[in-house]
Amino acid sequence: MKPGRGLPPPGACAYNNAMSHPVIFDRRLLRARRARAAALEPATFLLERVADDLAERLSAVRRTFDLAVDLGTPGDAVRRRLADRVGSVIALDPIAAHIAGERLPVVADEEALPFRDGSIDLLVSALALQFVNDLPGTLVQIRRALKPDGLLLAAMIGGESLAELRVAFAAAEAELEGGISPRVAPFADLRDLGALLQRAGLALPVTDVDRVTVRYPSPLALMHDLRRMGAGNVLVERRRIPLRRATLRRVFEIYAERFADADGRVRATFEIVWLSGWAPHESQQRPLAPGSAKTRLADALRTQEISAGEKAGR
Numbered sequence: 333m334k335p336g337r338g339l340p341p342p343g344a345c346a347y348n349n350a351m352s353h354p355v356i357f358d359r360r361l362l363r364a365r366r367a368r369a370a371a372l373e374p375a376t377f378l379l380e381r382v383a384d385d386l387a388e389r390l391s392a393v394r395r396t397f398d399l400a401v402d403l404g405t406p407g408d409a410v411r412r413r414l415a416d417r418v419g420s421v422i423a424l425d426p427i428a429a430h431i432a433g434e435r436l437p438v439v440a441d442e443e444a445l446p447f448r449d450g451s452i453d454l455l456v457s458a459l460a461l462q463f464v465n466d467l468p469g470t471l472v473q474i475r476r477a478l479k480p481d482g483l484l485l486a487a488m489i490g491g492e493s494l495a496e497l498r499v500a501f502a503a504a505e506a507e508l509e510g511g512i513s514p515r516v517a518p519f520a521d522l523r524d525l526g527a528l529l530q531r532a533g534l535a536l537p538v539t540d541v542d543r544v545t546v547r548y549p550s551p552l553a554l555m556h557d558l559r560r561m562g563a564g565n566v567l568v569e570r571r572r573i574p575l576r577r578a579t580l581r582r583v584f585e586i587y588a589e590r591f592a593d594a595d596g597r598v599r600a601t602f603e604i605v606w607l608s609g610w611a612p613h614e615s616q617q618r619p620l621a622p623g624s625a626k627t628r629l630a631d632a633l634r635t636q637e638i639s640a641g642e643k644a645g646r
Contacts, residue, residue, distance in 0.1 A: 353466040353468075353469065354465065356569075357464075357567065357568065358567070359463070359465070361566045365562045365563075365564050365566065366562035367562075368562065369559065369560050369562035370562070372560050373560065374406070374562075375557045375561050377546075378561070379405070379406060379407055379410075379458060380409050381544065381604075382410075382458045382604060383409035383410045383412070383458060384413070386410060387413035387414075389608075390485065396418075396419075397417065397419070397454035397483070398418070399418070399419060399422070399451070399453050400414055400418040400421045400452070400454040400455070400456065401421070401422045401423075401424055401454070401455045401456070401477075402414070402421055402422070402423045402424065402456055402457070403424050403445075403455055403457040403460065403474075403486070404424060404426065404442045404457055405423075405425075405456070405457055405459065405460055406425075406458075406460070406562065408423075409458070410456055410458050411423055414456070422438055423438065424440050424445070424446075425438075426439065426442065442457075442460060442461065442470055443464055443465065443469065445473045445474070445477055448477070450476075450477070450478070450479050450611075451477060452477045452478050453478075453482050454483050454485070455474055455477065455478060455482070455483070455485075456484075456486060457486040457487070457488070458487050459488060459604075461486055462490075468531060471528055471532035472532045472533070474532070475534055475611060478610075479611060480611050480612065480613040481611060481615065481616065482610065482611040483610055483611075484534060484610075485607075485608045486606070487605065488525075488604075488605055488607070489603065489604065489605070490520070490541060490603030491520060493601060493603045495601055496590070496591040496601060497551075499586075500551070500583045500587040500591075504579050504580075504582040505579060508579045508582055509576075509579060522541055525605060525607050526607075529607060532609075533612065534609025534610060534612075535610045535613075536609060536610050536616060537607070538607070539606065539608075540605075541604065541605055542603075542604040542606065543601060543602070543604075544603075545601055546600045546601075547598065547599055548597060548598050550584070550588070550598065551583065551588065552584060554598070
């Protein structure tokens with residue numbers, strides 16, 4: 333792909349990530365686990381669901397997008413849905429070079445976007461941004477890369493995901509290990525994400541949640557699916573010694589005791605948080621300036637206005 337099509341010239345840096353931020357996720361380990369999952373038979377049911385939902389949400393937007401970026405989405409589920417909606421799609425993936433059969437135009441990390449300012453009409457991402465260490469910085473980069481009136485539409489794993497697994501691990505480790513180690517990532521919640529969109533300078537920010545309950549024959553089946561999603565523990569502060577068999581067995585027992593249905597199958601909750609925002613443009617709706625209303629609220633409600641300090645008669 334030529335530099336003029338959204339990419340900066342060779343050697344240029346689109347974003348200077350000099351600001352310090354906490355390092356929560358081991359990004360190198362994440363890439364290795366995603367590559368391993370791709371080599372196995374991947375579990376893609378969540379991605380397919382999100383891709384369908386993304387296509388439906390885009391269908392409500394009455395405009396065309398000449399150039400779109402699929403940011404970090406594992407696999408091609410989203411790109412297949414975008415094929416008839418956009419002119420060109422740039423797929424950005426940090427492990428594309430390691431996936432057999434995938435020939436993607438850009439191999440880059442979600443924390444260092446290689447795009448010119450104001451070069452992209454649409455940026456989408458599915459189940460990738462939850463593992464970004466500097467999410468505020470990434471959102472700022474996205475805002476800069478979008479053209480005026482360009483759209484960000486992304487889905488990421490939310491803070492209530494795998495709550496059952498978190499409870500089972502905590503109870504088992506407290507009982508047998510004498511302490512709790514980080515096992516499930518501290519994903520962002522809805523209110524935090526809305527504030528981050530505004531902080532990044534995106535207009536008309538919207539966030540909402542889709543909660544998906546998946547039933548498994550056993551907790552072990554859930555663990556196998558997480559492995560095939562490339563969603564194992566990649567926390568920097570994870571415990572480095574292998575989990576004892578007795579502890580893992582107790583995890584499965586607690587999980588089955590507390591989160592099994594009458595038929596013996598266990599539940600696992602996945603929270604999908606959707607976020608969208610637009611690069612500011614003069615054509616967008618804006619709130620009216622304070623004091624510009626032409627009709628009093630009391631008149632609209634057909635009631636009597638009581639000035640401050642007065643009390644209604646009894």
